[in-house]
Amino acid sequence: MFLVAGVSGNTGSKVANLLLEKGEKVRVLVRDEAKGAAWKAKGCEVAVGSLKDPAFVSGAFEGIASAYLLLPPALDADDPIASGKKVIDGYVEALSQNDHLETIAFLSSLGAQYDKFNMGIVDTLSYAEAKLLNVNVQFFFLRAAYFFENWMMSVPQMMNEGVLYTFLRESFPIPMVSTSDIAAAAVEALLDPTKPWDVLQVAGPREYNSFDVANAFGAALGKPIKVVTLPTEQMPEMMGQMGMKPKMGEAFRDLYDAMHMGRVELKDRPFYTYRGHVSLEDFAADAVKAAKAG
Secondary structure (H helix, E strand, O other): OEEEOOOOOHHHHHHHHHHHHOOOOEEEEEOOHHHHHHHHHOOOEEEEOOOOOHHHHHHHOOOOOEEEEOOOOOOOOOOHHHHHHHHHHHHHHHHHOOOOOOEEEEEEEOOOOOOOOOOHHHHHHHHHHHHHOOOOOEEEEEEEOEEHHHHHHHHHHHHHHOEEEEOOOOOOOEEEEOHHHHHHHHHHHHHOOOOOOOEEEEEOOOEEOHHHHHHHHHHHHOOOOEEEEOOHHHHHHHHHHOOOOHHHHHHHHHHHHHHHOOOOOOOOOOOEEEEOOOOHHHHHHHHHHHHHHO
């Protein structure tokens, strides 16, 4: 049986559904009973509790051979990096009590290898990789690129104003990927744990910049989209206006600054790169169709 965390989000739900499609038994972790109802209807076992509770996580591993884990968003935390590290410490405690586990795919990020630099919110994933490697379980760290889904919050403004506001420099290309491709990479690793690598870089078919994003969504909307680049210094204030705590805004500002220093690039060696099949253009077309459908 496979344990899957994060099924209320983008990647965990897709991992669980892919495993179910392949006829595998799945136990999902949810924060409350209501969120587990749909999964129970699909035939999953449902464990209700918090990933911040090591005792709950340890109990959820009972009877499990392999798992997909991630760090839950810490949007309401005063210090998201400290909060993330506490969750990882809990994972280590729980995993240390379950020596029957065989394989875990863990959602990380490109840039997690830079543990000596300020990588903003990705610092929690650098910490995670270092700590989890000390556990006697085979890990596949999925160092994912920038999610296509991050652009979803910009769709209403592109539709209504014809403008894409972004903190990414216009012509600066970075690896990006669909969460569908991340899920496919995770399931491939879980079902074939004989692969000779413990780090998978997960990216889309090619790199993209902000102009590419504007063009892809513009084609889907049938109108030109103007790119407006905002300085990263404004990120903490703007995220604060959205209800985020100051340290969250600072953590994302530092991450974007690290991106512009080239620290979320793909490495040719010694890591394996999983190139997904979903293009930005196809993702944009589907996203716009969904937005118009309401």
